[in-house]
Amino acid sequence: MKIINSPFHFKGGIHPQYHKDLGDREAIRELPLPAKLTVPMSMHLGAPAKPVVKVGDIVKAGQLIAEAGGFISAPVHAPASGQVKAIDQTVTAPGRPCQAIVIETSPEQEWELMPPIADWGSADPKILLERIGAAGVVGMGGAGFPTKVKLSPPPNKPIDTIILNGAECEPYLTGDNRMMVEHADHIAVGAQIMRRILGAEKLRVAIEDNKPDAIEAMAKAFEGVDGDVAVVRLHTVYPQGSEKHQIYAVTGREVPRGGLPMDAGCVVENVSTVYAIYDAVVNGRPLTRRVIEVTGEGVAHPANLMAPFGVSYAEMIEACGGYVGKPAKLISGGPMMGFAQASGDIPCGKTTGGILVLPPREVSNFTSQACISCGRCVDACPMRLIPSELSQLIEAEDIDGAANISLMDCVECGCCSWVCPAHRPLVQHFRRGKAIVNAKRAAERAKQQEAAKK
Ligand code: SF4
Ligand code: SF4
Known part of the structure; x- marks a missing residue:
């Protein structure tokens, strides 16, 4: 090899x-099954999955509970045996509201697998x-x-x-x-x-x-x-x-x-x-769980846990000995591309790679200042963009101008923000600008499809 x-x-x-x-060096260990799982219908890019179970249904682990909502979508399976208690709204780590199937788990676990190939x-x-x-x-x-x-x-x-x-x-x-x-x-x-x-x-x-x-x-x-x-x-x-x-x-x-x-x-x-x-x-096993690392100086015993989807961030942290003191920041994912969370009441899903807890000493407080044209962001950008100019265009609401200088090529890596001595929230500007461009493009596509139907 x-x-x-x-x-x-x-x-x-x-x-x-x-x-x-x-x-x-922490070997993967199984998270004890929680009493309740809140399984989001949007754990993937594309259309949310559509529930195929109803409140009161008894489900087995691995059973299909929601079918794909379109071509770019994915089905969702029960991460554990139990009873469907609610089909409710939740909010996922990037702040997106979506439907969720709430399952009260049972002590006896029975799997429904597909035939192995x-x-x-x-x-x-x-x-x-x-x-x-x-x-x-x-x-x-x-x-x-x-x-x-x-x-x-x-x-x-x-x-x-x-x-x-x-x-x-x-x-x-x-x-x-x-x-x-x-x-x-x-x-x-x-x-x-x-x-x-x-x-x-x-x-x-x-x-x-x-x-x-x-x-x-x-x-x-x-x-x-x-x-x-x-x-x-x-x-x-x-x-x-x-x-x-x-x-x-x-x-x-x-x-x-x-x-x-x-x-x-x-x-x-x-x-x-x-x-x-x-x-x-x-093994014929659908995707119902993954390894999630709970880490950072703000958690007692960092660990790599094999966790079922729908367990809350708070329960994951508890399984690692809880917080050390008062946490300053809870992040879904890593510090570069992750999303800061307002609370631990967020369900884990297919894209939750890690939960990071930072204590106050690891978090700096600062006020963003005007760009001093130092060019460090340009040197750091792996996409060869000009982050300083992009951010100024977005701040001036010239989103088309930013799109014309390749805003959509930004991979949101955060390198520019990391090096910026003026602490400018560059990635936040780019995420907002890209969301506006994507919404505009989606509206144009819908308009064209509507016109084609007439
Ligand atoms: S976040 Fe975007 S603009 Fe900033 S360094 Fe990464 S790719 Fe470049
Ligand atoms: S690193 Fe910050 S201060 Fe320097 S040019 Fe880029 S945006 Fe301006």
Whole structure:
């Protein structure tokens, strides 16, 4: 099994303090089943799932409880056996309201699994793809894009390289690292299932060089796997886990502006998602749980917990010994791309990679000031944008002007905010600007569809 050192460095990026030592040696442990699960219908990108159960129904773990709400969507399955107590509203970590199915869990757990596909190595790729869709597998690295759609590129976009994203470049987070160390063999099977679906020649496992145990485990797991397979040791630099930057670091290819990984002949999939592919195909188990790291100096015993979807952040923190003193900040995800939360009463879902609790000494209070044109944000931006100018256009409500200088190419990595000496809330401006552009585009599409009907 080859281990290659990445020869390609993307422009920009930053080197924050990583704090990985809080959790990277903590073996994954099972979270005791909570009494109640609030399972959101929007744990993925695209249309929310539609409930197919009603209040009072008895459900088994793994049973379908909501069907996909459209082509870009994913079904949802019961994370535990129990009774449906309510179909209510909830709010997910990015602040989006959505429906949720509330399940009161029962002491006896019974699973309803799909039939395992034992002959996955010779099975029809369409059957494998259907299984991944039926199991509700979505990108677990943060975006939540439905995996079945990602693994169905159009015929004019052939894929020659599959990249398993094990970079986990966000500070603090270690769940993917633990998955690679503890489940390397299963991830290797998931990767071969992806290869059977896509027919790609090359399989690459991309891991930053600050995770030597994961590099060793994955290299061992792929020994004996046929074809052009290699682990690529990446430089530790944030945001090395961003799809576009990882494709460049692994292949030297650039995804064109406004383009997708398939435009560079690549599919990139997070290692936890690849494990979910294995689990869905080989064990017939739908996606109902994931590893979530509870970490930070503000929690008593940081841990990597295998948790069912719908458990609250507060219960996860409690399972790790609770808060140390009064927390200053609760973040869903890592400190760079995560979302600050007003309370722990938020349900975990398919894209919850971590829960970070920061004590007051780790949080600085500041007031944002005017731009001093120092140019540091331009040097740090890995997308070669001009964050200072973009933010000023958005503040002046010239959203079209910002879109004209590539606002939509911003990957919201936060490098610009991290280096800004004026503490300007640059990413917040970009998220707001992008939301306005997306809403405008959606309204235009709806208008065109309406006109086409007449
Ligand atoms: S958040 Fe956007 S503008 Fe800022 S550094 Fe990242 S890609 Fe560039
Ligand atoms: S880093 Fe901050 S102060 Fe410097 S140019 Fe960028 S926005 Fe302005």
